[in-house]
Amino acid sequence: MPSDDNSFGFVFCGxxxxxxxxxxxxxxxxxxxxxxxxxxxxxEPGPIGPGGLAHYRIGANSLGGPFMECLDGLEDxxxxxALRDLPETRRLRALADEHPPLSVxxxxxxxxxxxxxxxxxxHPRCAVVRERVTGIALRDDGVRVTTGDxxxxxxxxxxxxxxxxxxxxxxxxxxxxxxxxxxxxxxxxHSESFIDARKDLPGAGGKVVVVGGSHSAWSVVHLMLxxxxxITVIHRTGIRLFYDSADRARADGYAFDPVLDVCPVNGxxxxxxxxxxxxxxxxxxxxxxxxxxxxxxxxxQVDTPAARQAAEQALAEADTIVMANGFEADLPPIRHADGxxxxxxxxxxxxxxxxxxxxxxxxxxxxxxxxxYGLGAGLAPSKEVGGEPSYTRRADGVWLYQHDIxxxxxxxxxxxxxxxxxxxx
Ligand SMILES: Cc1cc2nc3c(=O)[nH]c(=O)nc-3n(C[C@H](O)[C@H](O)[C@H](O)COP(=O)(O)OP(=O)(O)OC[C@H]3O[C@@H](n4cnc5c(N)ncnc54)[C@H](O)[C@@H]3O)c2cc1C
Numbered sequence: 001m002p003s004d005d006n007s008f009g010f011v012f013c014g015x016x017x018x019x020x021x022x023x024x025x026x027x028x029x030x031x032x033x034x035x036x037x038x039x040x041x042x043x044e045p046g047p048i049g050p051g052g053l054a055h056y057r058i059g060a061n062s063l064g065g066p067f068m069e070c071l072d073g074l075e076d077x078x079x080x081x082a083l084r085d086l087p088e089t090r091r092l093r094a095l096a097d098e099h100p101p102l103s104v105x106x107x108x109x110x111x112x113x114x115x116x117x118x119x120x121x122x123h124p125r126c127a128v129v130r131e132r133v134t135g136i137a138l139r140d141d142g143v144r145v146t147t148g149d150x151x152x153x154x155x156x157x158x159x160x161x162x163x164x165x166x167x168x169x170x171x172x173x174x175x176x177x178x179x180x181x182x183x184x185x186x187x188x189x190h191s192e193s194f195i196d197a198r199k200d201l202p203g204a205g206g207k208v209v210v211v212g213g214s215h216s217a218w219s220v221v222h223l224m225l226x227x228x229x230x231i232t233v234i235h236r237t238g239i240r241l242f243y244d245s246a247d248r249a250r251a252d253g254y255a256f257d258p259v260l261d262v263c264p265v266n267g268x269x270x271x272x273x274x275x276x277x278x279x280x281x282x283x284x285x286x287x288x289x290x291x292x293x294x295x296x297x298x299x300x301q302v303d304t305p306a307a308r309q310a311a312e313q314a315l316a317e318a319d320t321i322v323m324a325n326g327f328e329a330d331l332p333p334i335r336h337a338d339g340x341x342x343x344x345x346x347x348x349x350x351x352x353x354x355x356x357x358x359x360x361x362x363x364x365x366x367x368x369x370x371x372x373y374g375l376g377a378g379l380a381p382s383k384e385v386g387g388e389p390s391y392t393r394r395a396d397g398v399w400l401y402q403h404d405i406x407x408x409x410x411x412x413x414x415x416x417x418x419x420x421x422x423x424x425x
Contacts, residue, residue: 008039008125010413011145011155013133013332015044016051017109018161018374020116021401022410024070027080032119034414039125041153042117043145045132049113052163052375053398054106055197058219061276064095066399067105070112079115086111099277109398129153133162136334136370138342143369157369157416159409160359164327164350164376166190173325175211175311176236176302181323184315191216191324194223204228204320212324213239218279220322221297225282232298232314239283239299242274253289257390265386273391326350326393327376331359334370344372349393351377356412357405368416371409379405 131147171188213235243249263271285292329351334342345352359370373379378394
């Protein structure tokens with residue numbers, strides 16, 4: 001901690017995969033000194049590195065290999081390169097071409113987090129504060145971040161990567177106009193309750209309805225299948241499966257749009273939105289693609305009046321309804337300089353940020369002092385990075401935080417100039 005005061009260039013709120021991304025990107029691209037010289041305080045009460053992934057009861061939706069790509073091409077002798085020989089890395093490397101359990105990924109990310117914490121602790125202008133952020137106040141010249149022990153850290157800007165929470169009112173959400181969960185809200189649970197070991201696991205049996213088509217939705221199907229009689233998956237758009245190439249998708253009998261569903265950069269089908277790993281296998285079986293095992297899973301895509309009626313009946317008869325509509329950012333309370341509460345804008349895919357990750361308020365104004373991304377906040381990679389044109393949701397993932405999204409945030413932190421007195425909106 002700098003001895004003179006608690007002032008920094010940036011305060012990073014949270015120390016999970018998203019927060020670490022730009023620091024790792026900086027280290028890999030020779031810009032670590034430039035970043036650390038600005039002064040960073042990273043505030044995280046728990047282990048630095050794995051974030052929520054340490055608590056999920058499921059396998060990774062990515063292969064093991066991409067988690068370790070942050071170690072590629074580094075010169076031997078650097079702190080990051082030294083991670084290659086650790087037992088946690090070797091365990092993950094053994095599953096490089098598989099979808100490893102997140103319980104194998106998390107210890108590797110914790111080791112990575114320890115290296116990043118070391119970068120900060122060894123730098124005279126940086127600090128790691130092992131506390132919660134309890135509040136953020138906007139000031140004319142930046143922000144003031146308060147921590148659980150009452151400390152006040154001032155900074156030009158803050159990076160908020162404190163993870164996600166279920167979207168407000170998820171239990172009463174409208175699936176499509178006129179088809180609402182509200183009449184059934186007593187039986188609605190969020191997917192997080194089943195996946196996250198920190199939550200109390202709700203009992204579920206009999207007939208289950210899962211609403212959504214994401215990895216979380218299919219992870220719940222995976223966790224519940226042995227214990228329930230029948231699962232109905234209600235989804236709005238077609239089931240999106242990931243394939244390495246259009247040829248592979250065709251060979252598998254999967255129907256897709258050859259333009260809208262294919263990434264123009266690398267030719268992958270449903271590169272961002274496609275299901276992978278166990279979720280892919282289950283959804284593939286539910287679609288009854290050739291060679292798949294029969295599953296007690298019924299798909300209802302609510303795009304016709306008849307399908308809507310079937311969905312309404314399934315909801316009415318369900319013992320448990322699981323909503324898997326994602327997350328919004330779990331932001332600490334933020335106040336304007338005059339003490340008024342800052343209200344962040346939210347949309348169907350979570351908390352709204354602009355293409356630089358600047359948090360947007362309920363009136364549509366973006367705040368460069370408040371950089372927010374990670375689980376629940378909607379920073380999408382740029383067009384140059386690619387992705388299928390049909391993908392309209394935000395992009396999440398450890399690899400993206402350490403590469404494309406990390407680049408966007410790092411570039412913004414190093415190059416965005418705000419001066420005292422400037423209206424930073
Ligand atoms: C079910 C599920 C499975 C996923 N699987 C994968 C996968 O296999 N591969 C992949 O690449 N991505 C996956 N993701 C997407 C994404 O990579 C993870 O969600 C990732 O954990 C997001 O990182 P994060 O840093 O945004 O949030 P989190 O991992 O939630 O980390 C937030 C951090 O902030 C800290 N924090 C919270 N509040 C405060 C506060 N007030 N003050 C200070 N610190 C605070 C927390 O302690 C935590 O360490 C998955 C997401 C979900 C929901």
